[in-house]
Amino acid sequence: MENLLELKNISKIYGGLKALDNVSLNVRKGEWLAIMGPSGSGKSTMMNIVGCLDKPSTGEVFFDGKDVSKESGKKLTELHRDKIGLVFQQFHLINYLNAVENVMVAQYYHSMPDEQEALEALERVGLKDRAKHLPSQLSGGEQQRVCIARAIINSPQLILADEPTGNLDEANENIVLDIFRRLHKEGTTLVVVTHDPEVGEVAQRIVRLEHGKIVSDRENEHFTD
């Protein structure tokens, strides 16, 4: 299987602190990868670099065979728009747009806003009846699910999710994991950052980070397709 992502000797240094320390990692197309590790181990930092939101201090990032670590501006924006769906650790919704409009923003920058399609995406995360609510009128878990609906709306090649189930109860967590399963079946590459072993253990492959270094990288023998 071809690699969708290749990280080569990535370091990210904040002042004296090495948030990522010479990390190399390949992610195959269609792979479902979980990144686990304690708080402060560099998971979000890595996700930002993989998602081309941030640049590594040293090292290279290849996306679909192209070196994107030196790219800038427009090219990266196009990459976000066309290939990557992001779910952030803090749910970032636009506070003056309602749920369905927040989903439509992703469509707006990608191609064409389509309210019907956006409503269907909300339905997939179990939020169809909350479509007209503003973020302030939604619970934390509901907000997070809106973010997931927004990430999947353009059917991206790669989904990067940072703690996507951090605020969810079990029922909602299962909704999200079902969505991931379905995306995985459809061939989407998934990179999921999580603390939660239950969320980690359903992935195909599990990478552990500690102090900015990969300390383990294993296939999940319990993975069921």
Place this chain on the structure above:
Amino acid sequence: MNKKRKMFIRMIVASLVRRRSRMIVALLAIIVGATILSGLGLIYFDVPRQMSSQFRSYGANIIIAPESDGDVSYEKLQKSITYFPSNELEGYTPYRYENSKIHNMPVTLAGTDLGSVLKTSPYWHIDGELPAKNGEALIGAKLAESLGISKGESVSTVNTFEITGEMESIDIPDYEKYTDPETGETHCDHTLDLTISGILETGGSEEEYIYISLEDVEYLTLSKRGYDIVEVSVASIKDKLSEYTEKISKDIDGIKAKLVKRVTASESSVLSKLQALVFIVTAVVLVLTMICVATTMAAVIAERRREIGLRKALGAFNSSIVGQFMGEGLLLGAVGGILGSVLGFLFAQYVSQHVFSSPITFRPLLIPITIVASVIVTGTACLMPIKSAVEVDPALVLKGE
């Protein structure tokens, strides 16, 4: 409408409507700016009209006088009056000056049309009444003081004539002939009794005359003749006024019409000063509006850094970010401009009613001008803050610091 444009409009409207509190400050600033712009704009264009009617009520602006010696005959006056369009002619007052004596002191009599005198001299302040009939007189305050005459008194004016052959045939009852023993000439004293109906106060040379009717002058002097000067009040612009005076002077022999410098000159200088003032005030207010909008927009953008980072992470180009905020700014500018042009009209109307006591002329063109101007002012004010929006780094913002 294209779905993308629809979404764009939906987003900027949502931003303005659902985030009211912030935007209301900017909107208020724009409304105030637009109100001042359209209100003072209306006044600016209306001032010339208003002022000319103000100055018109300030008195005569044309005088007609004999070219050299002689006078302005009744016929010539009637003819020259036809040169003024009747809707512009406010009034005219002829004057005939004669020397006479009161209490044996020389005085100058001014015979005039006491019914129309206030049309050309509206600033006259009269203690008492204007003479209502022959035999009554209005006396200038200075003259009254030097003669020791007060309101309500009766005085006699006396004219002394040398009786020439021609005049001997005139027979008037109170006409006492006597012969000067030194020169041997025959004289007569002709007396006119007058009741002082009022004292005239103007602060000017008018206070040195005594005003009576033209008939009384004719009676006293035993002669009928034309006028020494005619004051005319015409409601028109300066160029037209000079056109009229030139025509009259050219067409009618022996008389000369000219503009009264005092009024017309000050009229245009006051006018240009007032317009300059209006212009400066408007410019200052627009600059203040711009500063206020820029400050608010900068605060709004600082507050929305996360949103900007998020939009970028979702694939927004810098141009889309600029578009979003410019769209909000310009919509705000347009709404402020529309409200401002309405409020500006009310404001100008209020000012006009209170300052000029006449309604303002509505100029529809000022509405689009105000809207375009507030859109431009708002757009300019947004430029700098929006530049900082483009520089937002999505990574830093999304990590939630």
